Amino acid sequence: MSAPGGRPVVEATGLTRIYAADGVAVRAVDGVDLAVEAGETVSVMGPSGCGKSSLLHLLGGLDRADAGEIVLDGRRVEGLSETSWAVLRRRTIGFVFQSFNLVDELTAVENVELPALLVGASARRARHRAVELLERLGVADRRDHMPDRLSGGESQRVAVARALINDPLLILADEPTGNLDSRATGEILRLFADLRASGQSLLVVTHDARVASTADRLLTMRDGAVIGHTHLGGVAPVGSVLAGLADFGDAGGAR
């Protein structure tokens, strides 16, 4: 869903998060500015420990920033209480985690309908919508399975369905393909492409180049700070692999 007007879905300025580790203050996120426009996909790359996951947690209110501002859907949110954040998240943000984080006591469909029930949808409507989403994502036959019986790819698709059920303004994905094999990764890539096509705003944190390259914009982080920012979409590559594919020369060929 896109935000009305031209304003960014989420905008952060000077975002900072400091941990104390063994008496030393570690700047997990160090004065980061970023924005996600409506309908845009932004990906954040960087070596492990660079703070990209922490950044995502801050943007979604899963952790509290030590400094900086966050404007979500036009509203200042960085100082909100746990309860206020929870209520805000219901309609605004959908999370996709690396380890899926499905509630292990609930079946797949029960997991998916959960956010809908939280915003007060009737049980019937929530269930209906959940089944609809599961079908769209191709895991409808797994609806009554417990999470520990689902494969990685299936689990993540259930998680994406769960993230979509309330038509969130923004999807925050933290290493969505981190625990998946290449086939499942391909499925998720296809899924994200569909989401992009339908105008969903996405912020994806990843170290997988395949996932990152699908974004419109790419941020690179190191040691808590953003050190690089490029546009990927709308800028054509200089060389083309596709053209080169048919250009197989005699190197390594016949004598």
Add this chain to the structure above:
Amino acid sequence: MRSFRLAVRLARRNLRRRPAQAALLLLTLTLATGMFGVGMALYGSADGPWDRVWAATDGFHVSAAYYRGRDADRADVDLDAARARFAELAAAPEVRAVGGPWTHLYGLLDVAGGTEDLTAEIRDLGRSPVDQPLVTAGSWLSAGSDGVVLEQGLADALDVGPGDTIRVQGHQLAVRGVAMTVSRGRFPLSRPAQIWITPTTGEALRRIGLTEEGLEMQLRLHDPDDAEAFATAHEAIEGRGETSALFLDTWRRRRADSHSDIDILAGTVFAAGTLIGLLTVATAAVIVGGRMAAQTRQIGTLKAVGVTPRQVVLALLVENLALAGLATLVGLGAGRMVAPRLAEVSQTVLGRPETPTLTWGRAAVVAGVAAAVVVLATVRPAVRGLRHSTVRSLASGARPPRGPGHRTRWAATAGLPLVAVLGLRSARRRPARLLTNAVGLSLAVALIVVAAGLRPSLNRLAAVGSAPAQPGEALSAGAVDHLYEAVRAIVLGTAGLLLVLATVNALIIAALAARDSARNHATLRALGATPRQTVATLIVSQLGACLLAVALGLPLGLGLWSVMDGGDLPPVPVPATTLLAIAAVVPLGFAALVAVPARRWARRPPARVLTYE
């Protein structure tokens, strides 16, 4: 062997990593072993002193006593028959030495507040070959004096000593000495009071109206072990009146009966120890269960090192048995320290109570208690650990809904608020955990019921004890109070301890439940559930176990109460209002207990819980 050594290493590592849990387990185990240690040290602490006095007084092997009923108006016919019988007994081949027969005069001692029944034993002068009382103050009877010798307990009760006087039915008697004997129990728990007098004094007392009521003879046999057989063989006496009877008693029987108050104290302590032991099992099971759950999360890394679930279970046993061993040592030590102080309350011990030497048998009992607790507590997680070998099964897997019927069931709960639905689903999907928690809590509830019943029982007991004194009991009437005070203190202390343990038990269950669901609830919050909603969900999911516990625990407690009832405490049914109060307070209290750790978790930002391992 290698497996064992690895288990030991794992055990040491676990103890080091979670010292708080180990300490808690040790504490609860020590409470149980301590109780049993005290009981074991108490039991038999009167034997040493008794044996010593018995040896010093050339104590009897067989005691023969003849009592003529008070209202017998026959002349000395029966007394003669008794004397004849006594002569026969004395002539028996097994007999080595004879003391008496001595005549007993019965009368009333004048004491402050009334009279006290008195027996005056007429002794010949000179040392008796059997049962020569041990003088502890003053001196023994002598020809030239009319002084009497008091039994030690009587002297203490009257607070008189050599040189003082006592009055028997108005007649003044001088106190010449104070002595101990094993042929009588100690006054006032053993009645009537006893003094020894010379034949001359006897004449004087007959003149003032004391009647001759009995005869006593003490025998020493060649072989002390013959005593039982001898007594059985010679029990009957032929006499003409039914009110007469010849009593034969052996030294062993007398010894066993001589310390009833120690027995009561020890019995109380053992009962308390058993109850605490039961609750300890429940508490230990919860701690161990929580430990297992935490370890199965690490089983992936353990497996990588080559450790199997079987070895993890073995390590668990080693670790807990080590704690049990430590608890045993502390319990035995506590026993030896605390028991003598407790025994000093006793009024039957002849001198200072002596803790019996620590035999392997006694130590084994205490060790057995600790080991039993550990084994019982470890059984379930051990069985589960051995049966399953995959990570998936070891982690407390949630059960999926059954078949197509679940849809309608879900619809039925549709009217409930989301929190209730989630909580109920959570509880229903983990039936094994619900059951364990329910069992643990029901034990706690049962013991709360027992504790509730103790107080009115004790009050009832106190009422019995403080009935107005009958004539002839002026001094001894209050004797039991002393004992009951001690019992009361132990019982109330135990009740308090049980309540504390029950609360600790519930707290641990609550804390573990909160921790186990922390991750799921963090996910819920990421999806938009407020902290209050997750706390409420946890409470609902645990409430099932709690209600089940109350349903099981109330009847269990009543059952336990009726079993314990076989002791000296009068049976008092626990009133229905108390039961209702328990049924209402326990779930509320438990909900409050669950809320505490739940809120701690709910206040943490979800990111920290979700990434916490």
Add this chain to the structure above:
Amino acid sequence: MRDPILALLAKEPAHGYELRQRLVQALGPPGRALNPGQVYVTLGRLVKAGLVAVEQVGQSSHPDKKVYELTAAGRDRVAEWLADLSWPKVTPTDFHLKLIAAAVAGLADPVALIDAQRHELLRQLREVQEAILVEPPDSRGGLLLEGAALRLQADIRWLEVCEQRWLDWSIR
């Protein structure tokens, strides 16, 4: 191109036109960008090398109309090629030397070079993945594109390692 074309003739002789079709099918969408001239040039060379025999059909001398067939030597060569385990070069030696040269001569910042190259490869990867999305999931052409994507991914990964390493070296 020589060996693959030989191999494609192994099943049966074919017109030049059919041969091109076979190639296009095997390559998927990139195949459409195939330069027809290159195929014929290669065929000519193969004929010259005696690995392929050509037969004129009809009057036209248009290469499309000629029928090409493997010779015995050609068949041997195909067998040899199928058993051959050599792999196209995998190490980006050129780039590696580029960085060193830039660093040594002080001509450019290696880290900046790496960054630029990385972004370029990411864009190329983006292009490849968009092409993959168009393909049906199980197509042979799609498989080839997968290979391209994975190799780009690997190269990008290497560039990330390079960046870290060159940064460390520059600090010292």
